[in-house]
Amino acid sequence: MHQREALSAVSHPIRIDDPADERLAAYRDIRERDLVGREGRFVAEGKVVLNVLFGHSAFQAESVLILESRLDGLSDLLGRVPDHVPVYVAGKPVLDAVAGYHVHRGVLAIGRRRTQPDLDGFLSALPARAVLPVLIGISNHDNVGAIFRNAAAFEANGILLDETSCDPLYRKSIRVSVGAALKVPFARSGNVEGILAALDRHRFECLALSPRGRTDATALDCPGRTAILLGSEGHGLPDHVIERLRSVRIDMSAGFDSLNVAAASAIVLHQLWTHRQRA
Amino acid sequence: MHQREALSAVSHPIRIDDPADERLAAYRDIRERDLVGREGRFVAEGKVVLNVLFGHSAFQAESVLILESRLDGLSDLLGRVPDHVPVYVAGKPVLDAVAGYHVHRGVLAIGRRRTQPDLDGFLSALPARAVLPVLIGISNHDNVGAIFRNAAAFEANGILLDETSCDPLYRKSIRVSVGAALKVPFARSGNVEGILAALDRHRFECLALSPRGRTDATALDCPGRTAILLGSEGHGLPDHVIERLRSVRIDMSAGFDSLNVAAASAIVLHQLWTHRQRA
Structure with missing residues (x-):
């Protein structure tokens, strides 16, 4: 039938x-x-x-x-x-x-x-070993779509977005993500303070990606639940966020220290994926 | 005055x-x-x-x-x-x-x-230790711009494009490159056969980036002159090119083996840059 x-x-x-x-x-x-x-x-x-x-x-x-x-x-x-x-x-x-x-x-x-998960419900459903990109103020549809595509390719367990980041279900984000926006679980909720508090409740180590980060990205591993905060192209993450967290940088040319946020996510997610495959 | x-x-x-x-x-x-x-x-x-x-x-x-x-x-x-x-x-x-x-x-x-370099003049001017992305059939202005941006960030020595790739001096490519299209030396000339012959004349080791590549990208180094061939999103590099060259893959999820070519270039150029910094 x-x-x-x-x-x-x-x-x-x-x-x-x-x-x-x-x-x-x-x-x-x-x-x-x-x-x-x-x-x-x-x-x-x-x-x-x-x-x-x-x-x-x-x-x-x-x-x-x-x-x-x-x-x-x-x-x-x-x-x-x-x-x-x-x-x-x-x-x-x-x-x-x-x-x-x-x-x-x-x-x-x-x-x-079908359902719109709340922040705690979303985080508690993630596994004990997890990689979670967290997008703060990323309103460019192409960048959000590209980060989802990288997250799917390197098996991030989900993506969290603050309320000032754009909805991954915008037409252009879905298209740029090649469908990953429909595949990688995500929640979009609240501001950076609320998100950091929730990540803390759910025992995530929070890394802040910044050109001024103290740890080089090639030294990253992911022993437990790891959240990687990514800021917008123009302004990056707020200073007070970078200061509170373990900060991570991608080393690059001093003469052209400009990397697209989606390219940065590709490098960091690839690093963590490679590390998890070998562990 | x-x-x-x-x-x-x-x-x-x-x-x-x-x-x-x-x-x-x-x-x-x-x-x-x-x-x-x-x-x-x-x-x-x-x-x-x-x-x-x-x-x-x-x-x-x-x-x-x-x-x-x-x-x-x-x-x-x-x-x-x-x-x-x-x-x-x-x-x-x-x-x-x-x-x-x-x-x-x-x-x-x-x-x-000011000047439009010919292929041999361009290649002979590169140093004895050099990283050179080579774009074959990449006609998307955003991707070309993004690859230039990554090349500038990770100090590639130049970029070579075949005649079916788009001109990096298109308005949108320059904008997406954040000016790197005006900074990284490039030549755009001929087809893949002519380019491979020229790279051979100028003693480049040619790597072909492909999802089916035999060497994992994390094992790459760059002892001398290294050219990395990148193909278009849709079709990738021609099979006969991949078969003739040392092929390189970026390992990723079997369930979503789809990486944007600019994201792939970021990962490979970052790997080679990190290796050169440590050497």
Whole structure:
């Protein structure tokens, strides 16, 4: 029965020819939707991201929207769409009119987070040996997406974001993360003080990444629960935070001491991953 | 005399009120200019990038264009503008009309590369111990800019790009590189076969970075001249290239083996830099 329904959904996607059709309301003016009125929903784009969405239980898909001309090449993906999720199909003019821009990939879905974990619940669920990037004031969607991608590649156990960092479920962050934003568990809550207190309650050692850090990153290991605080490109972490924590630096050229925060996260997460593999 | 001219240039920037003024021709429709008709010129944006431009001899500035309201805060920068380079000043409506978009930083310059090195000349000028990222088919402006930034931070001696990689002097690449595209020497020439032959002539050991590489990146050192070939995100390096060279991998999660090429360059360049510092 389930098998037949799945096949039926794949065989009979719902064709929509009217850009004003209310079933596509969640896809309307996608770029503006990044800013306001997302109501817990997110937009997933592209085959790779949708495969993560359908394979990960923390998120549920509400609908799928496929460009007509892409349909033939997507039977594997469409076979993974849960039975109850409608698959809409539209021609290019309709798709572009609804989305409000030129949707060149032509593979979209609307998803929703099943649950929004609170900070203590999130931290207590992490294992006794854990690596946790903590993003403070990182509001650039590309950087947040790139840090999630690095976290997935190097098996960080989760990501924590303060309330001034951007939501990883922004369309662009999900896209840059290649779906990792739907895969790596995360919580986004409170300010740096509240986060540090919670990390302390849950017995995390907190490292502050800073160009002026006292410990070189190549000396890092991760014996227990390790949180790595990362600040924004412009301002970095607040001084009072760096002073209170064990601070870590990535040594680099004195003539060009400028590293993107996502690149820095790649180096530190790779270091910790390599160390854990060998331990 | 020089002192007086410099002061004079700072004291008397040239005010322009007509968006059609021919002296601003090089700033017209900046975004389209990224694609065609650059004629050896490039657009530099922002204070940090302009500081690199005025401090680096491989490039000459042709003119500077400043948003009127930014002028007061830029006396240090303007003091570094060479005497013969005109500094134009315009109000916001004029600047946006000329550039064709909302120029929020309000600090622009037109630059030109003094010389375009040929491949052999470029390679022979590198030192006996050198690290050289080689970009094959990397056409994404962000990735190219980010790789330049990492190369500057970890003191790569230059960057080589094949003809299918994008020009590092595209506006967006320069911006993402935080000026490193104007600082790290580079050549962009020919295809992968011609590049490998030239690297061989100049006694480079060539490493191919690939998820299927035989050597783990953490084992890398750099005893002499080392070239690291990096391929595009989508396709990576051609198989026949990987098979001919010493191949290097960055170990990562089997469940998410996806690392951005710029992040990969950060890890490898950091590894080689750390090794060189300790040697």
